[in-house]
Amino acid sequence: MTERLEPARFSSGIPGADYVIVVGLELEKELITAVQGTGIGRRVAVISDDVVGKKWGESVVSSLSEAGIAAELFTFPHGEKNKHQATVSALQDELLKKRYGRDTLILALGGGVVGDVAGYVAATFLRGVPYIQIPTTLLAMVDSSIGGKVGVDTQYGKNTVGAFWQPSAVIADLKFLKGLPQKEIVSGLLEAIKSFFTSDKDALRAVDTLALEDPLSSPEALQDIVVRSIKFKAGVVARDEREENERMVLNFGHTVGHAVELLSGFEMPHGFAVGYGMLVETKIAEDLGVLASADRALVCSYLERLGITPAGLKDFKVDDVLEAMKGDKKARGGAIYCVLLRSIGAVSTDGGNYAHQVEEGVVRKAYQSITQ
Numbered sequence: 563m564t565e566r567l568e569p570a571r572f573s574s575g576i577p578g579a580d581y582v583i584v585v586g587l588e589l590e591k592e593l594i595t596a597v598q599g600t601g602i603g604r605r606v607a608v609i610s611d612d613v614v615g616k617k618w619g620e621s622v623v624s625s626l627s628e629a630g631i632a633a634e635l636f637t638f639p640h641g642e643k644n645k646h647q648a649t650v651s652a653l654q655d656e657l658l659k660k661r662y663g664r665d666t667l668i669l670a671l672g673g674g675v676v677g678d679v680a681g682y683v684a685a686t687f688l689r690g691v692p693y694i695q696i697p698t699t700l701l702a703m704v705d706s707s708i709g710g711k712v713g714v715d716t717q718y719g720k721n722t723v724g725a726f727w728q729p730s731a732v733i734a735d736l737k738f739l740k741g742l743p744q745k746e747i748v749s750g751l752l753e754a755i756k757s758f759f760t761s762d763k764d765a766l767r768a769v770d771t772l773a774l775e776d777p778l779s780s781p782e783a784l785q786d787i788v789v790r791s792i793k794f795k796a797g798v799v800a801r802d803e804r805e806e807n808e809r810m811v812l813n814f815g816h817t818v819g820h821a822v823e824l825l826s827g828f829e830m831p832h833g834f835a836v837g838y839g840m841l842v843e844t845k846i847a848e849d850l851g852v853l854a855s856a857d858r859a860l861v862c863s864y865l866e867r868l869g870i871t872p873a874g875l876k877d878f879k880v881d882d883v884l885e886a887m888k889g890d891k892k893a894r895g896g897a898i899y900c901v902l903l904r905s906i907g908a909v910s911t912d913g914g915n916y917a918h919q920v921e922e923g924v925v926r927k928a929y930q931s932i933t934q
């Protein structure tokens with residue numbers, strides 16, 4: 563691992579929330595600067611899950627304390643199953659019990675689950691306190707730490723309760739990826755290529771050069787993937803924070819993806835679910851004559867390299883997938899909406915709309931032709 567990777571520093575460009583984003587290696591100083599930037603004398607609560615807290619919590623707390631910033635670690639059990647209201651309440655009760663006040667600063671140290679939970683704690687604690695995202699999975703770096711969507715799952719669906727609450731900074735230190743299980747690296751890469759397929763064909767070159775089995779051995783490619791993904795997402799959020807139209811582009815692969823994720827009982831990593839979603843949704847686009855077969859074949863070749871093939875869908879029956887899709891929050895009045903790829907690096911925006919209503923029969927046919 564090289565220690566001399568020049569950090570990439572840029573701002574989110576999001577109106578009213580133009581926070582700093584840093585991507586690099588060994589970013590302790592950048593984190594301290596970001597903490598100090600939120601105001602002197604804040605009480606810092608580092609919120610993490612048990613896995614990340616054990617692995618990285620102490621080193622983050624001690625690097626802050628070496629800089630004279632007192633910080634305390636709070637953890638909750640890891641996994642999507644714990645991304646719910648009870649976790650948020652327990653964390654907030656603990657903060658209140660320890661008399662944390664409106665001077666609280668929350669650091670969300672972890673993957674997307676921690677970012678969503680800790681961000682929602684921040685959005686609602688004493689009517690809102692600042693927080694900094696410190697993503698520790700590739701998926702959180704390329705996607706979930708950016709954009710200010712925070713919240714939890716309920717028995718009625720994924721991310722069904724939440725808020726828009728932008729962080730004060732995002733510090734993406736690639737060192738946290740050291741030892742991250744391979745499936746989590748692949749999960750993050752699948753979210754990254756989702757963005758590249760919709761907007762940035764050139765970025766696929768960085769994916770081609772990444773050493774999949776040890777991404778930190780190709781730090782420049784890794785940094786390039788994270789920076790390009792973040793810039794794309796921040797740009798979209800800057801133009802459409804509340805997901806009135808363009809932000810829906812980020813949901814490419816998610817209509818089917820969320821259904822599969824739900825049917826797997828959230829056992830399937832989020833990025834893999836999005837990967838299967840892209841497999842089906844590009845078939846829908848091809849069947850509708852929106853996407854050329856050669857472009858779909860290119861998408862499928864990237865997916866296959868990352869282990870996403872039709873065989874992985876065999877346990878999910880089309881009727882169950884359709885039912886789950888209709889219950890998703892992207893569905894409106896039971897109708898199914900998908901983002902349709904038009905070519906590699908561009909989506910269809912016929913009529914100016916990023917999400918297209920797709921007939922159930924079209925989805926059924928595409929799904930069946932892939933899985934039979």
Ligand SMILES: NC(=O)c1ccc[n+]([C@@H]2O[C@H](COP(=O)([O-])OP(=O)(O)OC[C@H]3O[C@@H](n4cnc5c(N)ncnc54)[C@H](O)[C@@H]3O)[C@@H](O)[C@H]2O)c1
Nearest residue numbers: 613640673674675676698699701702705706711738742832
């Ligand atoms: N808010 C958004 O805009 C947005 C966007 C995309 C996804 N998400 C959400 O993100 C979540 C998925 O995020 P995720 O894939 O990061 O999952 P995750 O947070 O559950 O992390 C995956 C696993 O890796 C472990 N882990 C995290 N960092 C580690 C590290 N550095 N070393 C070792 N283990 C580590 C975690 O403990 C967990 O077991 C989903 O809940 C999804 O809905 C949110």
